[in-house]
Amino acid sequence: MAVPKRRVSKTRAAKRRTHYKVTLPAPIKDKDGTWRMPHCANKFTGAYKQN
Numbered sequence: 001m002a003v004p005k006r007r008v009s010k011t012r013a014a015k016r017r018t019h020y021k022v023t024l025p026a027p028i029k030d031k032d033g034t035w036r037m038p039h040c041a042n043k044f045t046g047a048y049k050q051n
Contacts, residue, residue, distance in 0.1 A: 026038075
C-alpha cells in the first residue's frame with residue numbers, strides 16, 4: 001500500500017487543487033428571444049423546453 005513518506009504542505013496541496021475549477025453552464029436563448037439557464041423553466045412563458 002502506498003503511504004506518503006512526508007506530509008504534504010498546505011501550499012503544495014493548494015497548488016495542486018487550483019486546477020479543480022467549476023464552470024457555470026451557459027445560458028440558452030429561447031425562440032421568443034429571452035435568455036434562461038439550462039434545465040430551468042422560462043420565467044415569462046413557463047415553458048421548460050423549446051425546440
